Amino acid sequence: MDALDSNPLLRLHWGMSNKTPDLHAAYALKTSEDSKRLYAEWAGDYDEGFAALEDYQLHIHTARAFVSAGGQGPVLDVGAGTGLCGAVLAGLGVGPIDATDISAEMLDEAMRKDIYRDAIEADLNHGIPVPRDSYSGIVSSGTFTHGHLGPEALPALLRIARPGAQFALSINARHYEALGFADALQQLQKDQIENLVLPTVRIYGDLAAGPNKDDLALIALFEKS
Structure with missing residues (x-):
């Protein structure tokens, strides 16, 4: 089964919505393959799209x-x-x-x-x-x-x-x-x-x-x- 299909939270917050991966999707990770897939998509926008906007400390x-x-x-x-x-x-x-x-x-x-x-x-x-x-x-x-x-x-x-x-x-x-x-x-x-x-x-x-x-x-x- 595809990793997204096996994880409804990932599907909701990521693949099916065609949005940049977000914190909810990250917190829903269950497997190494989930991690690879999400962070491959998130890498280019992580610093500005997450860390800066969320005041990550x-x-x-x-x-x-x-x-x-x-x-x-x-x-x-x-x-x-x-x-x-x-x-x-x-x-x-x-x-x-x-x-x-x-x-x-x-x-x-x-x-x-x-x-x-x-x-x-x-x-x-x-x-x-x-x-x-x-x-x-x-x-x-x-x-x-x-x-x-x-x-x-x-x-x-x-x-x-x-x-x-x-x-x-x-x-x-x-x-x-x-x-x-x-x-x-x-x-x-x-x-x-x-x-x-x-x-x-x-x-x-x-x-x-x-x-x-x-x-x-x-x-x-x-x-x-």
Whole structure:
């Protein structure tokens, strides 16, 4: 079955309406193929058509939290999208930065910003094709937002992080308990991560409107043991 046919929300907000993909469609994602299809369509309009209009702020909070926690490069920006978080990191003097995303189209937009050393197209559910212990920092803004990506992806990120690497992962507050992130991070604290703190931030700024304008995220800050 076609991915759009299997997801009525995607069909309503995207394909059947012939409109640019929107936040409702993004929140309805269920599979990796849904993600590839939506973000391929959204890539060219994401910065101006979504981030600016919706007063999107999560990437700023995540990047600043990473730097405030002492994060350094080399950094992997996970679910980099069009490079919003990477641009903030670069502006704060962090580098080098690599980008990974499931969407080749999003990565194309990100690389045009000239802030990334490399782009890695990968599905986080299947791991990231780089050597173990490659990065001193792992940052992710807006990736652990949709129901298709849960805490099962965390071991893949820990594999490519060096001992002592700083993590800053934003997690939609609605999914933190429901999808098992709380339990997963508690288990990881036994022998794989340390110094976990979970500040809460607003995903959107004061100019945001609509049903998601007050959405919150937790930023999971921790270090690999």
